[in-house]
Amino acid sequence: MPDPAASPPAAGVIHDLGYRGYDGPRLGRAQIVRALTWHSFRSSFGIGRGVKGKIIPVLAVVAMCLPAFVNAFAVARGNARLFGYDVYVPSLRVAVVTIFLAAQAPELVSRDLRNHVLPLYFCRPLRRGDYPLAKYLALTAALLLLIEIPLLILYVGTIASAKSGGAVWDQTKALIPGLGVGLMWAVLMAAIGLVLASLTGRRAYSTGIVAISCVLTFILALLLIQSEGGTTATSTGARIAGLFSPFTIMDGVRVWLGGDPNVGLVADPGRYGPLYGLLAVVLLAACLGGLAARYRKVSQS
Amino acid sequence: MPSTDPHAVIETRVLTKVYPGGVTALDGLTVDFAPGVTGLVGANGAGKSTLIKILLGLIRPTKGQAKVLGLQTGEKVRSLLGYMPEHDCLPADVTATEFVTHLGRISGLPPTVAKERAAESLRHVGLHEERYRLIGTYSTGMKQRVKLAQALVGAPRLLLLDEPTNGLDPAGRTAMLELIARIGAEFGISIVVASHLLGEIERICDHLVAIDGGRLLRADTITSFTQVSQVLAVEVEEGQDRLQAELAARGLAATTQARTLLVPLGGDDTYDVVRDCVAALSLPLCRLEQRRHQVEELFRDEEEGVANA
Numbered sequence: 012m013p014d015p016a017a018s019p020p021a022a023g024v025i026h027d028l029g030y031r032g033y034d035g036p037r038l039g040r041a042q043i044v045r046a047l048t049w050h051s052f053r054s055s056f057g058i059g060r061g062v063k064g065k066i067i068p069v070l071a072v073v074a075m076c077l078p079a080f081v082n083a084f085a086v087a088r089g090n091a092r093l094f095g096y097d098v099y100v101p102s103l104r105v106a107v108v109t110i111f112l113a114a115q116a117p118e119l120v121s122r123d124l125r126n127h128v129l130p131l132y133f134c135r136p137l138r139r140g141d142y143p144l145a146k147y148l149a150l151t152a153a154l155l156l157l158i159e160i161p162l163l164i165l166y167v168g169t170i171a172s173a174k175s176g177g178a179v180w181d182q183t184k185a186l187i188p189g190l191g192v193g194l195m196w197a198v199l200m201a202a203i204g205l206v207l208a209s210l211t212g213r214r215a216y217s218t219g220i221v222a223i224s225c226v227l228t229f230i231l232a233l234l235l236i237q238s239e240g241g242t243t244a245t246s247t248g249a250r251i252a253g254l255f256s257p258f259t260i261m262d263g264v265r266v267w268l269g270g271d272p273n274v275g276l277v278a279d280p281g282r283y284g285p286l287y288g289l290l291a292v293v294l295l296a297a298c299l300g301g302l303a304a305r306y307r308k309v310s311q312s
Numbered sequence: 313m314p315s316t317d318p319h320a321v322i323e324t325r326v327l328t329k330v331y332p333g334g335v336t337a338l339d340g341l342t343v344d345f346a347p348g349v350t351g352l353v354g355a356n357g358a359g360k361s362t363l364i365k366i367l368l369g370l371i372r373p374t375k376g377q378a379k380v381l382g383l384q385t386g387e388k389v390r391s392l393l394g395y396m397p398e399h400d401c402l403p404a405d406v407t408a409t410e411f412v413t414h415l416g417r418i419s420g421l422p423p424t425v426a427k428e429r430a431a432e433s434l435r436h437v438g439l440h441e442e443r444y445r446l447i448g449t450y451s452t453g454m455k456q457r458v459k460l461a462q463a464l465v466g467a468p469r470l471l472l473l474d475e476p477t478n479g480l481d482p483a484g485r486t487a488m489l490e491l492i493a494r495i496g497a498e499f500g501i502s503i504v505v506a507s508h509l510l511g512e513i514e515r516i517c518d519h520l521v522a523i524d525g526g527r528l529l530r531a532d533t534i535t536s537f538t539q540v541s542q543v544l545a546v547e548v549e550e551g552q553d554r555l556q557a558e559l560a561a562r563g564l565a566a567t568t569q570a571r572t573l574l575v576p577l578g579g580d581d582t583y584d585v586v587r588d589c590v591a592a593l594s595l596p597l598c599r600l601e602q603r604r605h606q607v608e609e610l611f612r613d614e615e616e617g618v619a620n621a
Binding site for chain 1: 368387388391393397399401402406410415422425432436495498499
């Protein structure tokens with residue numbers, strides 16, 4: 012009997028092409044995690060999805076960048092920079108990040124839960140924690156882009172009209188802490204968004220959970236700050252009122268680390284600053300721990 | 313520990329899984345799976361899916377151990393396995409090509425290889441131009457094929473298929489079984505097919521492993537199953553009792569089944585003995601045929617035996 016592998020393939024009959032195995036190199040675990048991260052990052056901007064999946068990410072990016080373009084225009088006409096790098100336009104940023112998170116965190120995790128795709132991931136050479144890790148890295152990167160790109164536009168728009176090298180250096184010095192604040196937002200909000208979204212595979216519910224959690228806590232914190240005399244008050248109540256929502260916690264950390272207390276969302280935390288820092292770290296750890304625990308359970312079912 | 317077969321693709325040793333809440337899914341299962349196509353049969357809840365999940369390293373056994381392709385279960389062995397789950401596991405809003413390519417990447421294939429192999433796997437399971445359509449627009453049969461393609465994409469050495477004909481119509485079942493048989497025969501991949509439908513599995517398997525209540529009922533080759541089950545059905549128009557007595561006198565223990573005598577088929581001389589008996593008694597013979605027990609009946613007998621014991 013002739014060896015089937017040695018016989019020439021029948022020309023023109025595509026169905027009869029034999030099966031070929033693969034003995035080439037295989038990616039290691041780190042590269043597989045990277046592939047999953049890249050795939051998830053793309054889908055968090057709706058790339059590889061239909062037109063419907065791109066609407067919210069695109070609108071979010073446009074809305075976030077708009078003030079930066081307005082600034083470039085204003086600076087070109089001789090005005091000073093319109094907003095700080097570290098706070099940007101706080102209410103807009105809170106709103107856009109909330110909407111982006113509520114729409115895209117479920118895209119990354121609820122979808123796979125809903126479609127029961129997870130067994131197909133966990134039967135491959137991934138470890139249990141690799142899936143949530145990749146999703147977290149992807150969403151953090153997506154948020155980072157959403158938050159930092161407007162800051163870079165703000166920076167470029169401002170230095171484009173700078174008259175001296177010293178002015179450029181001043182802008183650069185102001186930009187760096189702004190990028191740091193953006194990183195903090197991305198790192199913390201991605202964790203919060205994912206752990207909430209992974210609670211259920213029903214997309215509408217997980218969007219609702221994320222949105223309501225962000226909005227309600229934020230309104231609660233704002234009301235408390237208002238009732239304690241606003242962001243310029245110095246009472247203990249006003250100083251700790253910002254501890255009740257992630258956005259105000261992050262703004263408290265910003266002021267504690269030397270940011271301008273006269274702009275932003277919260278009253279100067281004063282000696283309660285470390286409490287804001289501690290709470291931010293605890294919140295992050297709790298969310299990441301919760302996410303890991305969630306997928307440890309899921310992978311067994 | 314019993315001696316191990318060096319060629320076995322799967323070896324389990326007193327494998328036990330007790331789920332939290334006290335449900336025992338596997339109860340000291342010790343069995344070897346030979347290369348080729350093996351049917352893993354048992355009723356729903358017999359422990360088939362639990363066994364597969366342990367082999368994939370998705371759940372840990374409570375006791376005992378399992379080796380796959382000579383390796384301990386875990387992430388290393390997972391890159392050599394392809395798994396087709398029992399239930400729906402496909403997203404509706406991506407194309408089959410994109411989805412299978414992505415899973416090829418997660419199996420550890422470099423980007424271009426993943427693309428090529430995804431296209432090939434989909435072609436092998438019989439999806440051609442349809443592979444650029446969204447999976448949500450597929451029929452159940454096509455979705456089952458995508459599930460099989462994603463199991464193939466990573467170039468596995470062993471496929472674990474959990475109820476691959478689930479939800480298919482008779483024609484779809486036949487097509488899926490033929491596809492599995494072809495993969496086993498032509499692709500050189502060992503396959504474990506879990507099913508509760510013995511009659512179906514029987515057609516494509518080299519070996520059978522039957523489990524019930526998490527215990528091993530029997531593991532053997534298909535031929536040995538069918539050999540022991542061969543009988544000769546003899547039907548006479550009258551004098552069935554006399555024929556049975558005559559056969560007993562000549563050393564053949566025939567059993568009656570309605571109007572038929574079932575004679576265990578020892579060899580060619582069994583035919584001669586039956587012929588001689590019928591001739592000696594001058595009975596009107598109207599049927600003499602070799603009959604093969606369906607494997608299903610065999611298990612039914614064994615299960616009854618277990619239940620009665």
